[in-house]
Amino acid sequence: xxxxxxxxxxxxxxxxxxxDPARYDEYRNVAARKRGLEQPYIAGGEDxxxxxxxxxxxxxxxxxxxxxxxxxxxxxxxxxxxxxITGG
Numbered sequence: 001x002x003x004x005x006x007x008x009x010x011x012x013x014x015x016x017x018x019x020d021p022a023r024y025d026e027y028r029n030v031a032a033r034k035r036g037l038e039q040p041y042i043a044g045g046e047d048x049x050x051x052x053x054x055x056x057x058x059x060x061x062x063x064x065x066x067x068x069x070x071x072x073x074x075x076x077x078x079x080x081x082x083x084x085i086t087g088g
Contacts, residue, residue, distance in 0.1 A: 028040035047053050 026040075032038075032040040
């Protein structure tokens, strides 16, 4: 979150921006109108510290790859143990 306050949209029609016909049919605008919204809502935004975030997420990618490899290895190991126990 930022410490900057967000300006509240004005309900005064005289101070409203003019409509942009070129943007009226964009996907986000069409989807917003279908949901009954006055304007498109875009959750999130661009990360201001993208390199730091990517560096932080690399750890999670390594953990994810390790977990997948562990699950596959345990499948083989349990299959071999099961085959030795049942004699199959």
